Amino acid sequence: MKKPLILVTNDDGITAPGLRTLIRIMKELGEVVVVAPDSPQSGMGHAITVDSTLFSKKVVVDHMEGAPNEYSCSGTPADCVKLALREILDRKPDICVSGINHGSNSSINVIYSGTMSAAIEAGIEGIPAIGFSLCDYSWEANFEPSVSMVKKIAKEALDNGIPKGTVLNVNIPKTNNPPKGIKVCRQARGNWNEKFDKRTSPSGKDYYWLTGEFELLDKGQDTDEWALSQGYVSLVPTQFDLTAHHAIPQINNWDF
Template sequence: MANKKPTILVVNDDGITAPGIKVLLEEMQKIGRVVVVAPDSPQSGMGHAITIGRPLRLDRIDLYEGVEMYKCSGTPVDCVKLAVNKIFKGTKPDLCVSGINHGLNYSINVLYSGTMSAAVEGAIEDIPSIGFSLDDFSHHADFSHCRPYLISIVQQVLENGLQKGVLLNVNFPHSSKEIKGIKICRQATAKWFEEFDERMDPYNREYFWMTGQFKLLDRGEDTDAAALANGFVSIVPTQFDMTAHHAITELNSWSFDSDRKHEE
């Protein structure tokens, strides 16, 4: 990296016009060459969805001066796939950064997040990848306090690299909190308890609107939830290998003999 500026792929799930991605690409321009590929409309909560039932469109746009930008009709993961296959064409960027998401992606939310899934797809492609999110869902969220940490975290990844199959999930506290520093954390245990608001459309057909509450089930002080609550930037090393390695030994002790006769 000392002899040339790195190439950085910037993606998100809030859409190419979201304020969060503007902040991220502006900071990445200070470090290297930036290529932006982002959805043409908000794709929050898409997880690792890909588009297979309809064609994808990828259009070059001039939204910000000096930035190579493309809007994609697909999901955040589609954006990464198209970038790797059609824009970089056999080469790969030195880094993939996703965000900055309007809203936290800590704890179990990492599974639902389009922001994090884009970063996961980058890691699957062996690209060092980071997902960034802020504790503020507002379109007019204040990202100013995130800027110096973006640079610091990205530079550390570029200098030190990441282990194969590992990416970083970074969450920032709300701008109303003074950031005390960075904490390396584990993912907190939590769950969404959904409710479905039942309604009727003008044709008297039933439909549902999902609501619910996010409940933290983990009081550990080493979690991303605890770090954010105490004013720290949380960094969780995340992997896409979902194997429960600790369960393999136990499962190997089970009998899967399909010919075994069972007593009635």
């Protein structure tokens, strides 16, 4: 029997340590093909390249026996998945995994996440997909405590499938010890209190840096933020059908 074909991607770029860790884990589960951005694409959301040329090339990042086929892409994480499915792979992957992201994608962060948008793009194509993120933004983040959990979740998804129309948003707490376990959660309510740091260039032009602080608006003990604060891996089944079904009856009462 053929090994499962695993498409691996991310948003931090093809040389990111989180991606290299994810490749190593996935090689234990199946045949790996990597298609990832050639430079960091964090916060790109579900952007795609439509008004400029898209470039891709086969690359060698890790010089070792059994290294997977890897391709860099000049576009966004969603571009990487589109290109993989249409131009690079010779068959439909059994699963797409994205990450391991350097930084959290819990709560409202999922909306902005390039990591999760790559997984969602695969999910739209009917491919089981998972986005993995570690709550540590450092390039030197310690991914080792998360390895067993990432492998366990991916294996369960391969063995059991993922519900149709759903992708998994997995966040891993920053810790030097293995997480306590895995909690299936809902997305916590929260938002960013943002402001722009306004500066002036030597030529007299104004420019801005976006800054802000995350505000948790949810005290529930069934959320991703709660699970992470308690040392658990959070797993949120995320849907890409954005219809607010509960609002349809009320809006149908409007006088059109």
